[in-house]
Amino acid sequence: MLFYEYSFLFVFLPIVLFGYYAIPGRLRNAWLLVSSCAFYSASSFPFLPILLLSSMLDYGLGAGLCSAKTQRARRGYVSASVVLNLCVLGFFKYAGFLTSSLQSIPGLEATPILSIVLPVGISFYTFQSMSYTIDLYRGKATRARSAIDFACYVTLFPQLIAGPIVRFEEVQAQLRVRTHSARRFAEGLEFFVRGLAKKILLADTAALLCDPLFELDAPGFAAGWVSVLLYSTQIYFDFSGYSDMAVGLGKLFGFEFPQNFNSPYKASSFSDFWRRWHMTLSRWLRDNLYFPLGGNRRSSARTYVNLGATMLLGGLWHGAAWNYVVWGAYHGALLALERAVGRARDSSESSSISRRGFVFVAVSVGWVFFRCDDIAHSSRWLRSMFLMDGIGRVDVLPSVGLAALLFIVFRCKNTWEDRGNFGAWRTALLVVIFVASIVAAYGSESSPFLYFRF
């Protein structure tokens, strides 16, 4: 069930909202849990038991960890949680990739390929569930009040499918007591409407313009670049739109979720980009992978290795394919290079347009690996982009569309910077874009959120 679908917007959400505010406060988490299970069932019912078992497993291990007397036992509990979660994720997400990769090795051609359906949202909820025991181990959070509270935290439908990856400590207090105010509710509606517009009016328009270009065999320089830059805007508006909707939905139920995007294409360095793009994943990888590996507190060589390993695994987190591995390695290399030439520390300085432009273009080149079907397709695209297939040509419409989308990306404030103004004109504008988004969503084919496949 997608957030803009009729069944969500006009059936599920009104029922859940009405039920939520109609029942006593002590039952609200249970109501949200049931609603979230229904939400998950609508798209991935056979995997609902895995979601619930995974939650209960971490809840149980968390309980064991809290009652453990020795540090060794605590370490055992947190290790069990991490290993079990990674095993679940590894089996569903990477077993097929692993077996198909093995099959391509000479001598192992007979390896059977496992074809496993990926449960929706597994990459997100395993990370989120796992972060509970990790935070308990580090003393950053205290034990969840009840299994219902914890299951509610893991399965909460606004962020269940594609994040933001919320840490338990961030919502623990909210799971106990939430304040509901007109201000928060209005902001929730605003976030939701703006996210909807980002997805339907901007991301889908970008997709409409760039998808035909990606059908070309040899696009040439012009179409190669226009298509990739269009895709850069598509993936940004798509995912940040989803995140805005998730944050907005959270606010409707009294939750405050962390920011997931902060105008990432306005970043003046690659490290700045990763502080602004999918911020909750970057933070998770930093806290649970980069820092434990030693971060930048050891030798320079070790720092580069840590950076590379974190980005490589970050790439692999996005998808079980070599494309994502290369994408992660590419970003690891960019970060390492930036560190080597000492540019990362300059991010606080007033950045010139050229630096921002360079970061945006370099990041966009990386998206080639995200958008293309495989390495061969990506290589073909990069060849065209770097003038090996001639200049080529591109129609006016994609170029004009790209210019408009880039204007919005670089000139407009993001939802977090410009919120909470509910004057008459702003209200009218938001209503108009809400209706326009609905008409556009139902009047034509909308693609699912790009990050749903992760």
Place this chain on the structure above:
Amino acid sequence: MSHDHRFIAVVGIVWAALLVVSLGTESPQFRPSDALRDPSGPMFIPSVDVVQDRRGDLDYKSRLSEFRQVEEIRFRTDEHGYRNPSLSHIPRVVMLGDSFVVGVSLDEAATVTARMTELLGEPVYNFGCYDGEYIPRYLADARFESTPPTVALLVMGARQTDNIRTAPRVRATSWWAREPPLSWLVTVPGMIFRWKRPLERDNRLTHLARRAIASIRYQMTGELNKGRVLIVEGEKKLVLTLDEQKLYASSKQRRLEATVDAIAAFHHELHRRGTKLVFAQVPEPGLLYEDLYTGEAPMPRPRFHDLLYRELAGRGVACVNLLEALGPQRLPYLFQATDTHWNPRGVDLAARALVEHVRPHLE
């Protein structure tokens, strides 16, 4: 009232207004009230009045007034939920198939079974199903087991041919009465899935939105249907994009082998029961009026239609080639202007071709 409250109220009112708009439906295939009674939709409910809208399933693609023709078609289902007059026995000829057999947007007298009944002089049973499960439904129907008909005509549109179902999906009908405890774990999601699509596709809000987007697209580009409009006798006709897309799919993508296997297996089962199977595919406008397309892209060769007929003939299935039967008389237009289905003239020509083939088996 603070700005926050005013904003919430305004958005809430707009939201509610959109919800109210959506509650109506213009679909011939789905009404929420019917879904509540039976998730299968208005078909298969015994002895109920069904109201169809003659607007056509392509109407939303056009803003042109000349395509508008809103009219209601009413019929009553028989004791088993199919579109038939009440019959005391199973006739010797049964026609199973999809919406072409049901007779979408056709009056009672203009359905293909009604026309065949008139031409043959004996009743032809309409076993048309919207849900594409005519084969499993037929095989599971005790009436055809105990009194096998002499001839079973399998007639389906091109879109159904490559999506043929040989096994029924999970049934949700009367689950509350028949299924064992905890069966809701399976059937409730099944019902949600079954309702979700028609609910999203066929509510009035979706219809209005599609019309609005089609209007905008037409105003901006002049295109009704991605630039592929059929001009028949100087008049614009709409063609379903899906059909066009599928025309360009390969035979492998269209599941030729699986389709042939399914029909051949059905043929053998009917043969065992003493029933003769006759297959016919309703040709899509893209085949029948290939040369009249305004688009420039050529038709793929070999055509799926030809491959299907060749393979079925090789497997011993009797076929009636409606493309050949309708081709010489394709003008005036044989399909509805805003619908993928055939019009009364198309039905009449097809019925004549089928009767010609069926009559010898009845003598």
